[in-house]
Amino acid sequence: MTLTDADYMARALFHAARGRGRTSPNPVVGAVVVSADGVVVGQGYHARAGEPHAEVHALAMAGTQARGGTLYCTLEPCSHTGRTGPCVPRIADAGIARVVAAVQDPNPLVSGRGFDYLRSRGITVDVGLGVGQAAQLNQPFFTTMRERRPFVILKAAISLDGCMAAAPGTRTQLTSAPANRHAHRVRAEVDALAVGVGTILIDDPHLTPRGVFREQPFTRIIFDRRLRTPPTAQVLSTQAAGPVIIVTTADAAAQTAVRDPLERRGAQIVTADGSIRAGLEAVSARGITSVLLEGGASLLAAAWDEGVVDFVRLYVTPHVFGTAGVRFLPGRRLPPAMLAERRVVQLGPDVVIEGYVHGPR
Numbered sequence: 001m002t003l004t005d006a007d008y009m010a011r012a013l014f015h016a017a018r019g020r021g022r023t024s025p026n027p028v029v030g031a032v033v034v035s036a037d038g039v040v041v042g043q044g045y046h047a048r049a050g051e052p053h054a055e056v057h058a059l060a061m062a063g064t065q066a067r068g069g070t071l072y073c074t075l076e077p078c079s080h081t082g083r084t085g086p087c088v089p090r091i092a093d094a095g096i097a098r099v100v101a102a103v104q105d106p107n108p109l110v111s112g113r114g115f116d117y118l119r120s121r122g123i124t125v126d127v128g129l130g131v132g133q134a135a136q137l138n139q140p141f142f143t144t145m146r147e148r149r150p151f152v153i154l155k156a157a158i159s160l161d162g163c164m165a166a167a168p169g170t171r172t173q174l175t176s177a178p179a180n181r182h183a184h185r186v187r188a189e190v191d192a193l194a195v196g197v198g199t200i201l202i203d204d205p206h207l208t209p210r211g212v213f214r215e216q217p218f219t220r221i222i223f224d225r226r227l228r229t230p231p232t233a234q235v236l237s238t239q240a241a242g243p244v245i246i247v248t249t250a251d252a253a254a255q256t257a258v259r260d261p262l263e264r265r266g267a268q269i270v271t272a273d274g275s276i277r278a279g280l281e282a283v284s285a286r287g288i289t290s291v292l293l294e295g296g297a298s299l300l301a302a303a304w305d306e307g308v309v310d311f312v313r314l315y316v317t318p319h320v321f322g323t324a325g326v327r328f329l330p331g332r333r334l335p336p337a338m339l340a341e342r343r344v345v346q347l348g349p350d351v352v353i354e355g356y357v358h359g360p361r
């Protein structure tokens, strides 16, 4: 059987996916080296930020067999010195004759310069094979590079009649055990989880991923413009899971009598202009590339109105709360049918519906 470029790129994408949930704020990247006579002689992936890039692993495995061969990589090889050195001179020095890359790196420090360098050294460069999958694997990195904010997943549990709680000011357990397990598992895949201060005041949640393995610290973000988070909030007793950031306004942060007790409990106070977008930009500057917005009703509505939601995940449960219920996105239109690349999965008595708001980009 003769293998094609598409087969080798599929293999590189498989390796890239092995880094999921580990490389942030770096992208996940996979690479495969095929010798001049068509044998896979090297492969690798980027395992953690600060560790060697995928191309370096694949070239090291290939050794002298890389000479005259083709390198398949899921992202443009880097041309700048970050925590590790640039990859493109190593590719040229290894004698690679052709590079097939899925997508150009949106990082302004690279963005075509890697390809230019390779071409200047006489290497053939083909770009675009597997671009859809490669971009999808790296949504957080791409969103961060292009929009200076994290990739945002809106998550909510709703009743059949579209409510997030049975009544204002109450905590309502909506989802079943299988849906809860799913919700904890997806917490393991993002850099941070965010809620509004209303949810802290009403539900007093821990906001930790439970029953799942997570390699990186899990940041919890509270959108709280008036610093109403009580220093006794349970989330502040879970710092072992990762930092707690309170996004507030400069005015509120200036009230040291309110701020100091929160900082003594380990909260990091970050200021922004009160919008969700500005808050997201502020946490992006701290290396957060993906955020799961978990509620409550007001915060989700504000994020939706600001157009900062990239992906929606709804757990639809068989409850009906009627007019007393707290509505999900009241007065706004979010028909699940409009979600791109929609997926629907049954979880016990609940159904999770998820998809992209604008399609993967």
Ligand SMILES: NC(=O)c1ccc[n+]([C@@H]2O[C@H](COP(=O)([O-])OP(=O)(O)OC[C@H]3O[C@@H](n4cnc5c(N)ncnc54)[C@H](OP(=O)(O)O)[C@@H]3O)[C@@H](O)[C@H]2O)c1
Pocket: 155, 156, 157, 158, 163, 164, 165, 167, 168, 169, 170, 171, 172, 174, 195, 196, 197, 198, 199, 200, 202, 203, 223, 224, 225, 226, 227, 228, 274, 275, 276, 294, 295, 296, 297, 298, 299, 300, 302, 326
């Ligand atoms: N079913 C679910 O999936 C789910 C998930 C979580 C919560 N809930 C439920 O939702 C309810 C809580 O919802 P909630 O609406 O009261 O509270 P919330 O959405 O958690 O928090 C709302 C607060 O966030 C603050 N905030 C900060 N920046 C904001 C911005 N740019 N725009 C809007 N608000 C901003 C506002 O307070 P400041 O103006 O003081 O900053 C606002 O009052 C509870 O019943 C809870 O059980 C349900």
